[in-house]
Amino acid sequence: MSRITREEVANLARLARLDLAEAELDEYAKQLEIILESVAKVGEVATADVKPMSHATGLVNIFREDKVETSLDREEILKSAPATEDFRFRVPRILDEE
Amino acid sequence: MSSYSDAINKYDPVLGLETHVELSTKSKMFCGCATDFGAEPNTQTCPTCLGLPGSLPVANKIGIESTIRIGLALNCTIATYSRFARKNYFYPDMPKDFQTSQYDEPLCSNGYLDVLVDTEEGSKNFRVEIERVHLEEDTGKLTHAGGATGRIHGANYSLVDYNRAGIALVEIVTKPVPDTGEYAPLVAKAYVTELRDLLRGLGVSDVRMEEGSLRCDVNLSLTPKGSKTWGTRTETKNVNSLRSVERAIKSEIERQAIELNNGNTIKQETRHFQEDTGTTRSGRSKEVAEEYRYFPEPDLVPIAPDSKWIEELRSQLPEQPSIGRARLAKEWGFTDLEMRDVATLGAVDLIAETISFGASPSAARKWWAGELARKASEDGVDLTVLKISAKDIARIDVLVTEGKLTDKLARQVIEAILIGEGNPDEVIAKRNLAVVSDDSALLPAIKEAIEANPEAAAKIKEGKVQVVGVIVGAVMKKTGGSADAAKVRELVLKTLGS
Structure with missing residues (x-):
């Protein structure tokens, strides 16, 4: 039984803004199948009393004080942008939002 | 019958509110950049809030504490274990291509806020239940060039300022609120007003709707009377004043009722409130459901508030706005x-x-709830947006009390201040609005008024002093309301030898 369909791979590609060719969809579906199969092995040993883990260190409550630090120089950050105007980042227009 | 009462007779509205509150922390939520409103574009950014490779976020402690305090003030349960999550999406308002938010483990959940609304049966309490209060980061600000509303005609791009990206933002989500009937718009407005007062009391945000530090999305569906199944809801964004909250819900109730009456179905969609028409318009309908692929943020460690910390924060809560108002009502x-x-x-x-600047409570109420409320309503804005300060009103009250301004002149002074002519004293000097109580200045106008009203003058001479109002009124009219009425009365009676 396959764990991931070609349609799901296509949807993931769309969400990740990846333009995949038809042949690539087949190829990645196959590769992802192997990854999912390997990961599923973990499920065989994880019992209901084991919580899903998201952090390896076990640390909690690490905070910083509410203190203002120096920001980057504006010229510096805008220098690495593909396009700028009026000290702002210039991006392709996205219609009918906000 | 109006379309609103027609709608309410046939359908029960169910409303829900999502409120975003920008916290007033000095620095951003996950980095040390400043949070000043109105700063020069892109001067408050760093590798972390720009999402540059290798940067790591660390949570601002005041941001966490503010969120817990909001939860406590809203009678919520505080999570003992809570994580941040990445909300993944591609849109240039977030340079990281995800927003750090919270997903299935919000810091606070299951609370409520009680609001009072005037109904036909008197003042009634409505309990608005809170689903969750979670912490996330604000996005950058886009300026769209070109198009109907854009700044640069014909251009086809947007400009981004990331100063706001990463500022601590708390989202407060209500459960669906049923059974408000015709009062749905008022309950929603009362809820946002109460929430705003509560947040201001907590000192966690400056809650300025006009600057976007308090923003509202309104969910609404209609259920045919007698039915148990709720209808499809719409989400209206861009509801950015207390007045708009009320108007948006009212207009959405009317719109949905018309659709349903015509046998149409309601589309689940995002709509935008339009300030000028007071109606909502459809946003671009999404061809595919949104998928944010949330997953726990690996770069931020979980938050695990212990009871000692929570109780310490609880002990520092200020009095509830309703209790504070009862106290003030008594005091004032x-x-x-x-x-x-x-x-x-x-x-x-x-x-x-205004009272703290020396005005009497009744005068402060008279101006803000009277003249200024009317102005705000005419302009379709909230009171706080008016270009007049509490200090100005207090000064005007002092001048009225001292007899240097009449109410009529005071209104002219207020008009002038609202259009930017300066503070009360500057306006009075510039427009020459002070009360005239000088005999020599008043006598010519009095003489004229007596000549114009011979019958009244004759009666006063006969001792019918109550008729004096006719002459005083004429003098006031003649002087554009600037005369000292008591002085005029005295002079009229003296002139007519009564």
């Missing part, structure tokens, strides 16, 4: 009804401030 000598009116207008803090 306002009736319950007067106080509720003032609260509904969102004028409690303005009045408190």
Whole structure:
């Protein structure tokens, strides 16, 4: 039984803004199948009393004080942008939002 | 019958509110950049809030504490274990291509806020239940060039300022609120007003709707009377004043009722409130459901508030706005009804401030809940947006009390201040608005008024002093309201030898 369909791979590609060719969809579906199969092995040993883990260190409550630090120089950050105007980042227009 | 009462007779509205509150922390939520409103574009950014490779976020402690305090003030349960999550999406308002938010483990959940609304059966309490209060980061600000509303005609791009990206943002989500009937718009407005006062009292945000530090999305569906199944809801964005909250819900109730009456179905969609028409318009319908692929943020460690910390924060909570209002009403000598009116207008803090600058409570109420509320309503804005300060109103009250301004002149002074002519004293000097009580200045006008009203003058001479009002009125009219009425009365009687 396959764990991931070609349609799901296509949807993931769309969400990740990846333009995949038809042949690539087949190829990645196959590769992802192997990854999912390997990961599923973990499920065989994880019992209901084991919580899903998201952090390896076990640390909690690490905070910083509410203190203002120096920001980057504006010229510096805008220098690495593909396009700028009026000290702002210039991006392709996205219609009918906000 | 209006389309609103027609709609309410056939359908029961169910509303829900999502409120975003920008916290007033000095630095951003996950980095040390400043958070000043109106700063020069892109001067408050760093590798972390720009999402540059290798940067790591660390949570601002005040941001966490503020969120917990909001939860406590809203009677929520505080999570003992809570994580941040990445909300993944591609849109240039977030340079990281995800927003750090919370997903299935919000810091606070299951609370409520009680609000009072005037109904036909008197003042009624509505309990608005809170689903969750979670912490996330604000996005950058886009300026769209070109198009109908863009700044640069014909251009086809957007400009981004990331100063706002990464500022601590708390989202407060209500459960669906049923059974408000015709009062749905008022309950929603009362909820946002009460929430705003509560947040201001907590000192966690400056809650300025006009600057976007308090923003509202309104969910609404209609259920045919007698049915148990809720209808499809729409989400209206861009509802950015207390007045708009009320208007947006009212217009959405009317719109949905018309659709349903015509046998159409309601599309689940995002709509945008339009300030100028007071109606909502459809946003671009999404061809595919949104998929944000949330997953726990690996770069931020979980938050695990212990009971000691929570109780410490609870012990520091200020009094509830409703208790504070009851105390102030007593102190100021306002009736319950007067106080509720003032609260509904969102004028409690303005009045408190005006009194602190030396005005009497009744005068502060008279101006803010009267003349200025009317102005705000005419302009379709909230009181706080008016270009007049509590200090100005207090100064005007002092001048009225000292007899240097009449009410009529005071209104002219207010008009002038609102259009930017300066403070009260500057306006009075510039427009020459002070009360005239000087005999020599008043006598010519009095003489003229007596000549124009011979019958009244004759009666006064005969001793019918009550007729003096006719002459005084004529003098006031002649002098454009600038005369000292008591002085005029005295001079008229003296002139006519009565």
